[in-house]
Amino acid sequence: MQTAVTPQHVSNNIEFTLDLQSFPSDLGYIHMLYFCELEHLQTKARREYNFYRNDVLRHSNYTPPYLVTDYIYSSEPFQVDQYKVSLNATATSTLPPxxxxxxxxxxxxTTIQGTDTQDVSAITAIKEIYQVHKNWMGDPCIPKALCWDGLTCSYDVSKPPIIRNVNMSFNGLHGGISPNFANLMDVQYLDLSNNNLTGSIPDTLSRIQSLIFLDLSNNNLNGSIPYGLIKKVQDGSLDLRYVNNPDLCTNGNSSQLAEGRTKLAIYIAVSVVVIVVLVLVAVLCFCFQRKRKQVSINYSVKLTSDGDGNSSLRLENRRFTYMELETITNNFGRVLGQGGFGYVFHGCLEDATQVAVKLRSHSSNQGVKQFLAEAQVLTRIHHKNLVSMIGYCKDGVHMALVYEYMPQGTLQEHIAREDNSGRGLPWRQRLQVALESAQGLEYLHKGCNPPIIHRDVKTANILLNARLEAKIADFGLSKAFTCDDNTNVSTNTFAGTHGYVDPEYQRTMYPSTKSDVYSFGVVLLELVTGKPAILRNPRPINIINWARQLLARGDIEGIVDARMQGDHDINAVWKTANIALMCTEQAPAQRPSMTEVVMQLQECLDLEEGSGGSGMNPHMGYNATINQSIGVSQNNTMFETAYNYTTGPPMDSSPASTR
Incomplete structure (x- = not known):
């Protein structure tokens, strides 16, 4: 409302014309026009005009209020092939419209459809079994504003809503896990943690093909984990959590299917003989090799701290000597990158496995403290979206970490890069990278015990493997937090990178999980815009402030990376930008958790995939013109320029819908 358009002369009118012939003829339209007087008028000055829609007078002798929002709207839908608005000054007006x-x-x-019948039957049965009260009445997903607490639904104009996420944690659930959960065939996130559930985990849960997150932590479950779930975890399609179930058997051998044990029994006699022979051969080879050269053995070793407060550390990974690092890196011949710790070199192990060797520079300002911190974190965490450590070196003054090689480099490099045709990283790939990175951070916050704050989330610390799958890296600044509310941890060492640092953390020196959320919001904006965290031209400005200014005007295309060349679903872009703005709220309490971010980004990806990758131009078919015969002037309070028609997103959550 702070900007407006007006002709220079009172005799000129304002006209908007929009061609609608390319749209279905049976569509109805509703319009809203917003008015506000921005100038303090002199006593005798008068701004009064008539409003015409398609040459029919709809409102006469209108005068906009001074510095107060007013509007005119159609109360009933109308049908036209061409939408035309005319604002004409009255005979007594001294100022133009x-x-x-x-x-x-x-x-x-569209016909409002109720939730998918199978989902309704399943969730209703679950409600009855556990005697859930809350607001679980009526249709689970309709209307959207009254969706049942703990449920997240997916909506499609052409299909009934389906239940995507079920969060029943801290609901006081008793008894066994209902088999009706397996009838929610489209559920992706199922959280049953922190209840009083007993009995075994039903194998039927493994039949939910869409399930990617299952949290059964802090219950009283017993028995073994079904083989179907174990297989999903092993192939990376499921994030399974089951800590603090004292009677639950988590031993891999006892968690196999009964027929698996039967087959094992059949072959055990033959296997024993074969194993004995192989062991004897291995021992002989081992002794022979020991005579020829020193070898590396996987074993536990203690690394003591340098007085910075870190306790002794036990590493189960392979320990390399400095000479071995020289060998596998070809005398440190190929540099992959450089950071505060030192250079990162490419290496190749004896079995041809490619690795990255992060060698601490003697001049590095990050010493043993950061080395221990990163080594400690990497030995504890195991997730498909976190870089894995293969081994380490602490050989005299030489220190290094050896971890899996990520051939596609950093996300920062991919955002800045373009191909020969001028195209950048495709939007769908950017969304996938955002989702995978968020899953890695969400694991650090919720899947680790104690949880971990990364403290340096940025595009340079998100690496991509050969399949462009994203993994969080660089844990040298990470901190574990064990406070009761699991939200923050005190530290007297400031960490982070300019442009990504949470202002609350910068002010208080107390990082929290919401500090990582803030930094990830900056990463999302970089993915949407293709711009760095700090813009330099024409003057230095944080990407957050720059994006908020444009999005406040509804100018989504003004921030979208032009190198994507329109190959994106505008709804998915709007939603992603909105998530980024929520993540970068000044008050940490107003930011979402990483679990919520993961769910929202999954919805963004669903929107993009639902569009079929058409790359539809959101402005296609729109021709907005203003009477070009009028003059143009500009001052500090009013922009009297040719009207630039833009379309906002058809969703309630866009910044443009907030007035």
């Missing part, structure tokens, strides 16, 4: 904003909505005819 003015308009601050205009919106045109297409009313899409």
């Amino acid at each position: 003015i308009i601050n904003g205009i919106e045109l909505f297409a009313v899409i005819p």
Whole structure:
């Protein structure tokens, strides 16, 4: 409302024309026009005009209020092939007409469908079994504003809503896990943690093909983990959590299917003979090799701290000597990158496995403290979206970490890069990278015990493997927190990178999980815009402030990376930008958790995939013009320029819908 358009002369009119012939003829339209007087008028000055829609007078002798938002809207849908608005000054007006904003909505005819019947039957049965009260009444997903607590639904105009996420943690659930959960065939996130559930884990849960997150922590479950779930965990399609179930058997051998044990029994006699022979051969080879050269053995070793407060550390990974590092890196011949710790070199192990060797520089400002911190974190965490450590070196003054090689480099490099045709990283790939990175951070916050704050989330610390799968790296600044509310931890060492640091953490020196959320919000904005965290031209400005200014005006295309060349679903982009703005709220309490971010990004990816990758131009078919015969002037409070028609996203959560 702070900007408006007006002709220079009172005799000129304002006209907007929008061609609608390319749209279905049966569509109805509703419009809203926004008015606000921005100038303090002199006593005898008068701004009064008539409003015409398609040459029919709809409102006469209108005068906009001074510095107060006012609007005119259609109460019923109308059908036209061409939408035309005219604002004409009255005979008694001394000033030309003015308009601050205009919106045109297409009313899409559709029959409101109830939630998928199978989902309704399943969740209703679950409600009855556990005697859930809360607001679980009526349709689970309809209306959207009254969706049942703990449920997240997916909505499609052409299909009934389906239940995607079920969060029943801290609900006081008793008894066994209902088999009806397996009838929610489209559920992706199922959280049953922190209840009083007993009995075994039903194998039927492994039949939910869409399930990617299952939290059974802090219950009283017993028995073994079904083989179907174990297989999903092993192939990386499921994030399974089951800590603090004292009677639950988590031994891999006892968690196999009964027929697996039967087959093992059949072959055990033959296997024993074969194993004995192989062991004897291995021992002979081992002794022979020991005579020829020194070898590396996987074993536990203690690394003591340098007085910075870190306790002794036990590493189960392979320990390399400095001479071995020289061998596997070809005398440190190929540099992959450089950071505060030192250089990172490419290496190749005896079995041809490619690795990255992060060698601490003697001049590095990150010493034993950061080395121990990163080594400690990497030995504790295991997740498909976190870089894995293969081994380490602490050989005299030489220190190094050896971890899996990520051939596609950093996300920062990919955002800045473009191909020969001028195209950058495709939008769908950016969304996938964002989701995978968020899953890695979410694991650090919720899947680790104690949880971990990364403290240096940025595009340079997100690496991509050969399949462009994202993994979080660089844990040298990470801190574990064990406070009761699991939200923050005191530290007297400031960490982070300019442009990504949470202002609350910068002010208080107390990092929290929401500090990582803030930094990840900056990463999301970089993915959307293709710009760095700090923009330099024409003057230095944080990407957050820059994006908020444009999005406040509804200018989503103004921030989208032009190198994507329109190959994106505008709804998914809007939603992603909105997630980024929520993540970068000044108050940590107003930011979402990483679990919520993961769920929201999954919805963004669903939107993008639902569009079929058409790359539809959101402005296609729109031709907005203003009477070009009028003059143009500009001052500090009003922009009297040719009208630039933009379309906002058809969703309630966009910044443009907030007035």
